[in-house]
Amino acid sequence: MTQVNWSRLAPLLQRLGSVIGLVLLFIVLSVMSPDFLTTGNLLSVLRQVSINALIAFGMTFVILAGGIDLSVGAILALTGAITAGLMAAGHGLALSMGAGLGLGLVLGMVNGALVSWGKVAPFIATLGTMTLLRGLTLVYTQGTPIPVTDAGFALLGGGYLAHLLPLPVIWMFVVFAACAFLLRGTVFGRHVMAIGGNEEAARLSGVRLAPMKLAIYGLSGLLSAVAGVVLTSRLYSAQSTAGSGYELDAIAAVVLGGTSLSGGRGWLFGTLIGALLIGFLNNGLNLLDVSSFYQQVVKGVVILIAVLLDRRQ
Amino acid sequence: MTQVNWSRLAPLLQRLGSVIGLVLLFIVLSVMSPDFLTTGNLLSVLRQVSINALIAFGMTFVILAGGIDLSVGAILALTGAITAGLMAAGHGLALSMGAGLGLGLVLGMVNGALVSWGKVAPFIATLGTMTLLRGLTLVYTQGTPIPVTDAGFALLGGGYLAHLLPLPVIWMFVVFAACAFLLRGTVFGRHVMAIGGNEEAARLSGVRLAPMKLAIYGLSGLLSAVAGVVLTSRLYSAQSTAGSGYELDAIAAVVLGGTSLSGGRGWLFGTLIGALLIGFLNNGLNLLDVSSFYQQVVKGVVILIAVLLDRRQ
Amino acid sequence: SQQGPGESAPASAASGGGAASTGTPVVGLALSTQNNPFFVELKNGAEQAAKSAGVQLVVVDAQDDPARQISSVEDLIQRRVSVILLNPTDSSALAGAVQSAQRANIPVVTLDRGVDGVQVASHIASDNIAGGKMAADFLAKQLDGKGNVIELQGVPGTSAARERGKGFDDAIAGTGMKIVAEQPANFDRAQGLSVTENLLQANDNVQAIFAQNDEMALGAVQALAGKNRKVLVVGFDGTPDGKAAVENGSMAATVAQQPEEIGKLGVQTAKKLIDKQPVETNIAVPLKLLTKP
Amino acid sequence: MAAPLIRMQGIQKAFGPVKVLEGVDFELRAGEVHALMGENGAGKSTLMKILTGIYAPDGGRIDVDGEATAIASPADAEKHGIAIIHQDLNLIPSLSIADNLFLGREEHRFGLLRRRAMAERARAWLARVGMDRLDPDTSVERLSVGRQQMVEIARALGQNARVLIMDEPTAALTESETDTLFRLIRELRAQGTGIVYVSHRMEEIFALCDRISVLRDGQFVGTRDVPGLGFDEVVKMMVGRTLDARFPARTPHVGPVRLSVEHVGGGMVHDVSFDLHAGEVLGVAGLLGAGRTELARLLFGLDRLESGRVTLDGRPVTPKTPSEAIHAGFGFVTEDRKGQGLVLDLSLRENVSLPRVPARAGLVDRPAEKKQTRGLIDALKIRTRDMELDVRALSGGNQQKVVLAKWLALKPRVLILDEPTRGVDVGGKAEIYHIINQLAEQGVAILMISSELPEVLAMSDRILVMHEGRATALLDARGATQETVMTAATGGK
Ligand SMILES: Nc1ncnc2c1ncn2[C@@H]1O[C@H](COP(=O)(O)OP(=O)(O)OP(=O)(O)O)[C@@H](O)[C@H]1O
Ligand SMILES: Nc1ncnc2c1ncn2[C@@H]1O[C@H](COP(=O)(O)OP(=O)(O)OP(=O)(O)O)[C@@H](O)[C@H]1O
Numbered sequence A, B: 001m002t003q004v005n006w007s008r009l010a011p012l013l014q015r016l017g018s019v020i021g022l023v024l025l026f027i028v029l030s031v032m033s034p035d036f037l038t039t040g041n042l043l044s045v046l047r048q049v050s051i052n053a054l055i056a057f058g059m060t061f062v063i064l065a066g067g068i069d070l071s072v073g074a075i076l077a078l079t080g081a082i083t084a085g086l087m088a089a090g091h092g093l094a095l096s097m098g099a100g101l102g103l104g105l106v107l108g109m110v111n112g113a114l115v116s117w118g119k120v121a122p123f124i125a126t127l128g129t130m131t132l133l134r135g136l137t138l139v140y141t142q143g144t145p146i147p148v149t150d151a152g153f154a155l156l157g158g159g160y161l162a163h164l165l166p167l168p169v170i171w172m173f174v175v176f177a178a179c180a181f182l183l184r185g186t187v188f189g190r191h192v193m194a195i196g197g198n199e200e201a202a203r204l205s206g207v208r209l210a211p212m213k214l215a216i217y218g219l220s221g222l223l224s225a226v227a228g229v230v231l232t233s234r235l236y237s238a239q240s241t242a243g244s245g246y247e248l249d250a251i252a253a254v255v256l257g258g259t260s261l262s263g264g265r266g267w268l269f270g271t272l273i274g275a276l277l278i279g280f281l282n283n284g285l286n287l288l289d290v291s292s293f294y295q296q297v298v299k300g301v302v303i304l305i306a307v308l309l310d311r312r313q
Numbered sequence C: 001s002q003q004g005p006g007e008s009a010p011a012s013a014a015s016g017g018g019a020a021s022t023g024t025p026v027v028g029l030a031l032s033t034q035n036n037p038f039f040v041e042l043k044n045g046a047e048q049a050a051k052s053a054g055v056q057l058v059v060v061d062a063q064d065d066p067a068r069q070i071s072s073v074e075d076l077i078q079r080r081v082s083v084i085l086l087n088p089t090d091s092s093a094l095a096g097a098v099q100s101a102q103r104a105n106i107p108v109v110t111l112d113r114g115v116d117g118v119q120v121a122s123h124i125a126s127d128n129i130a131g132g133k134m135a136a137d138f139l140a141k142q143l144d145g146k147g148n149v150i151e152l153q154g155v156p157g158t159s160a161a162r163e164r165g166k167g168f169d170d171a172i173a174g175t176g177m178k179i180v181a182e183q184p185a186n187f188d189r190a191q192g193l194s195v196t197e198n199l200l201q202a203n204d205n206v207q208a209i210f211a212q213n214d215e216m217a218l219g220a221v222q223a224l225a226g227k228n229r230k231v232l233v234v235g236f237d238g239t240p241d242g243k244a245a246v247e248n249g250s251m252a253a254t255v256a257q258q259p260e261e262i263g264k265l266g267v268q269t270a271k272k273l274i275d276k277q278p279v280e281t282n283i284a285v286p287l288k289l290l291t292k293p
Numbered sequence D: 001m002a003a004p005l006i007r008m009q010g011i012q013k014a015f016g017p018v019k020v021l022e023g024v025d026f027e028l029r030a031g032e033v034h035a036l037m038g039e040n041g042a043g044k045s046t047l048m049k050i051l052t053g054i055y056a057p058d059g060g061r062i063d064v065d066g067e068a069t070a071i072a073s074p075a076d077a078e079k080h081g082i083a084i085i086h087q088d089l090n091l092i093p094s095l096s097i098a099d100n101l102f103l104g105r106e107e108h109r110f111g112l113l114r115r116r117a118m119a120e121r122a123r124a125w126l127a128r129v130g131m132d133r134l135d136p137d138t139s140v141e142r143l144s145v146g147r148q149q150m151v152e153i154a155r156a157l158g159q160n161a162r163v164l165i166m167d168e169p170t171a172a173l174t175e176s177e178t179d180t181l182f183r184l185i186r187e188l189r190a191q192g193t194g195i196v197y198v199s200h201r202m203e204e205i206f207a208l209c210d211r212i213s214v215l216r217d218g219q220f221v222g223t224r225d226v227p228g229l230g231f232d233e234v235v236k237m238m239v240g241r242t243l244d245a246r247f248p249a250r251t252p253h254v255g256p257v258r259l260s261v262e263h264v265g266g267g268m269v270h271d272v273s274f275d276l277h278a279g280e281v282l283g284v285a286g287l288l289g290a291g292r293t294e295l296a297r298l299l300f301g302l303d304r305l306e307s308g309r310v311t312l313d314g315r316p317v318t319p320k321t322p323s324e325a326i327h328a329g330f331g332f333v334t335e336d337r338k339g340q341g342l343v344l345d346l347s348l349r350e351n352v353s354l355p356r357v358p359a360r361a362g363l364v365d366r367p368a369e370k371k372q373t374r375g376l377i378d379a380l381k382i383r384t385r386d387m388e389l390d391v392r393a394l395s396g397g398n399q400q401k402v403v404l405a406k407w408l409a410l411k412p413r414v415l416i417l418d419e420p421t422r423g424v425d426v427g428g429k430a431e432i433y434h435i436i437n438q439l440a441e442q443g444v445a446i447l448m449i450s451s452e453l454p455e456v457l458a459m460s461d462r463i464l465v466m467h468e469g470r471a472t473a474l475l476d477a478r479g480a481t482q483e484t485v486m487t488a489a490t491g492g493k
């Protein structure tokens, strides 16, 4: 911790580690696969990335504040199921979506309450809610997928802007811009960084930890619900098992983007880069016909190389 | 951190939280199911618990030192497969087991090297090796189980002492005793606690971090390999997908046992209790024939109650 | 179908045209998972058939995640494969992906599971519900229509768990047999072992165990080992390990699917599509109840 | 003459582009107490960290006993008989005192701990530094900062080193512990130990040291014999000019009662009453663990107020959280600046504006924030190249000024200062005193907890003395002397 001997430029260079990684991957894939560098493919990857990115943006706030949220995938599944379920029961699109998103916010705030008032470590608190919410999703769906019937709703995840740009990509960039501003331009964002950097010092400076944590985890829950709604729309159905393992993908995106897991240091743009890195890697492995057994090997190696390149604790 | 105003007794009482939880669960299950409190059932649960406990003991050292190891399940799968594969290829029991256990140790040390020399955050380093090792296991096994043929080897996980006590239970208690002594009675254990309490201060006091971390993660890898060998023996075959999700079970056991995820505070006995809590809970849910949809709900609730009972960050 | 007005073919995908530009045609196989020997065998069958049919096979794996599968189907579209063999993670989630492929003039053949709400070029599968019923009928015959049964369930919420369970449960309901416990062991051998151990503690009087896949059945066999009880274990899938267990008598039966056959037929159908020959829209791969000879 | 114990020549060290040490020479003889002086950020700690193997020098040589030696790790340093007490506390909070005393050099047989032997020696070591009432099994996090410092000293003494480096060992200590420490240092000197003594407390230098070396901006200024050296001369070497006055003159304008504390109790504080007037500086003196910090925590809503009542400008206030306290008009500069005062990974600007970010409707007003920060940097003469620099990279003294700046931005009605000049150099202290005076003139009521008696005597209007959680005296500063304060602080009336 003490031996910080990089200059002022170094943090920026280090931050650019993930960007450099993405550019390298881009070049390699462009050379190796003729199908990679096409508008169609790039847009398709962006759309694939959008779900993970939406979740990872919320996760960035949680991690910056020194926490972690393992329940994002479970929130995605439950909110998606509730949205689809309400629509199937004949409630309108607005009500159903509102209920799904509202539920995501509330569930996130429950995490925040466990962490702040309950004084439970974030890892274990959200591990508990993850298990609980997965169970509730199964109970609610009875284990069967809930089909989506509303054509308007299906557009949300499957539609295009100007016949070209997939709508989920739009949502991703809108949410990114909003979150980046929230983090950099508002008092809330400042306090997030302060809590992650030194919670006690932040508290003594008058930062109110409990409301902050409710808001931070609430934001993560809300964005997971957004991802849940978009995914449900994209799949034309809500799956009880949707989103399994998404928490690890989101955390990987955040960390690959250069945000420190111990909190207080990081940026949202890095998370976008991290999510793209994962998305392009998956895409490239498929395009290059890497044997599926080796795909995991390659992914593991890439994760390790990427974090070694931008080495920090 | 600063506002420590409990008496000297409080930490002990708090530690007993998990024991009290276990006793409560025990009483509830005894009342609700006539089949619960029988020698046969209790021994059978102990045997089921042994795999998770073996991994969790190693995880305790890692967490006490302020780290985390997500690769334990993947190490279990790969070492189990290698052991079974070598035996299937006609190598002797001793060589095959030695290779499996040695590999576990080495893989753990690789984690340690990434964390210490590579300065990669433990979460992300072991997430990377987890992905990588899962891939290698798939490559090695080609996705199909490797059957065990050696009857002597099968005893290791399936045999009994005095026709009553399952051997895995013996291994669990032997490893527990050894690890508890290692933690409490040796310089190594003292340094583990010191690193978790304040890594920088430990370093300045002359604790050599790199060798310590190699040893700590190496121990975790070794014990995962022990669990892998015992599980392979017990199942008469090595599965490429063995041990998925075991990292979360092991972490849950450690934390339910009262060890702090931020390091420096905890005990090994708690981990044993935590593992038993999880084992008895699973057993109880089966005995009471709780619907599969509700099982996760119950588990989530129990985790949350248990950690709220012994609330600490 | 469910296409909204704004939905139309993305620019480049339209240029797909179905055939790779040079040499051997490429067929994409989108697997649901490889964490299960069943699908590994399916893949192996497809690979063998590809070799003899002279097509190149590209395999992508969704790790049981529908969203990931959509992504990998999209990747196959971008690669402009000639045919996509789709082994869906779930029958309800892939309609959009199938439509995207079809818009790019890539025919889709579904394997093992269907996709609701779309018309595909061909569907090759064995029927999980029928398989569950076969297992129930077998047990009813062995036990003269009475007795207690334990059911080991797969991962809750997956289609295999749902359909096999439904076929089995419905058929049992029509007999004098009783399902005394239904518990999830998540298609995993180790969990099959411990859940069976636990259930045997609570149920002394059990005559049969139905496991929704062979892995769990083999776990149950381990749990029964050394116990002086006669319990019939029936699995599902007919994996090599499962078949071996039936042969040596530790399992009473397994509802064998022929995953290699599914894979093989898939590639052969794809070849026909490439050669513009007609194909059957529904190819049933028979299930076989394997019992000790 | 025998070779000196340590000779460092031409030592160079840079962190990135920042040159911290440029050709520094330093020599330590056996049996001397050698003061190392310099302003905050002059490079004292860095030089000592090089000597103890924590940093590798970029250039220069180190001779131990006249022989060129490479010291690559703390373990190397220990091998050569070099022990150090670091400026920041370096204890493991969750471990016991005994565990901490032996950390890194546990007594063992084949790796097995010899607990009983260590417990016995731990007791002896604690007794040596006058802490015989402490149980070696107590975990360190339950000790006050001062006691933790004494544990650190006990640990360093336990190494029986030939070279003992003390980097501001007394910053957290009061007079009586300081006396104990000085007695020990003199004993060691008599036994031939070479001692490097870093401190910003001038009295100590003249009372204790034989020679003095001074650094300025990473450059070696010179070495002098202490006898015959004057205060002004030392300051001139350090600062490059003479200082107007150590304690700036005060013209008190004491206004009406602002804060009224009546029979307040909670934790180890019992029945404390006093009035604090607008424009007044009330000094709080006491020994280690007298409960001064706890009193401040009670007022600031950090610990639960169990009895008594507090009124601010006539209105009762019982803040339950720091944020409520801040709204009521309190400000609190804590004694532990790294643990509680600063977010080390945020920039100076972000730290300064943390209690109240200049904002409109939740949106940060960047220009206003920069302007405010610039103003505070100038007012407090914080030495930094850039307000965007992480505070981690500032020297200790400058970090302390940042903590102060944080509260100045808020314009509190009552400002509680807990050891406000801990680790600050003479020049910086004078500046902080100046600021305290200015605040008082603006009508801010100031409660100043300090363990430096000269500071308390010179800066306060009145002095509250505490002993074991109770107020034992409320003295007028003009009539008070070190003796009267100490008498009250030790419980005598
Ligand atoms: N790890 C580091 N990375 C970058 N700069 C550093 C580091 N450590 C110290 N510095 C810088 O080196 C300079 C010297 O710091 P040092 O801590 O040696 O000063 P000091 O003389 O001990 O001051 P003080 O009296 O305040 O303790 C300061 O400008 C400080 O900002
Ligand atoms: N006998 C004791 N044993 C253990 N801890 C004690 C004892 N007496 C006091 N303390 C600790 O000392 C602290 C109270 O001292 P406090 O820090 O308020 O005093 P202080 O006068 O400000 O001293 P310091 O100069 O160390 O800050 C409490 O946190 C308490 O835990």
Ligand SMILES: [Mg+2]
Residues within 6 Å of the ligand: D044, D045, D046, D087, D167, D396
């Ligand atoms: Mg210093």
Ligand SMILES: [Mg+2]
Residues within 6 Å of the ligand: D292, D293, D294, D335, D418
């Ligand atoms: Mg104090």
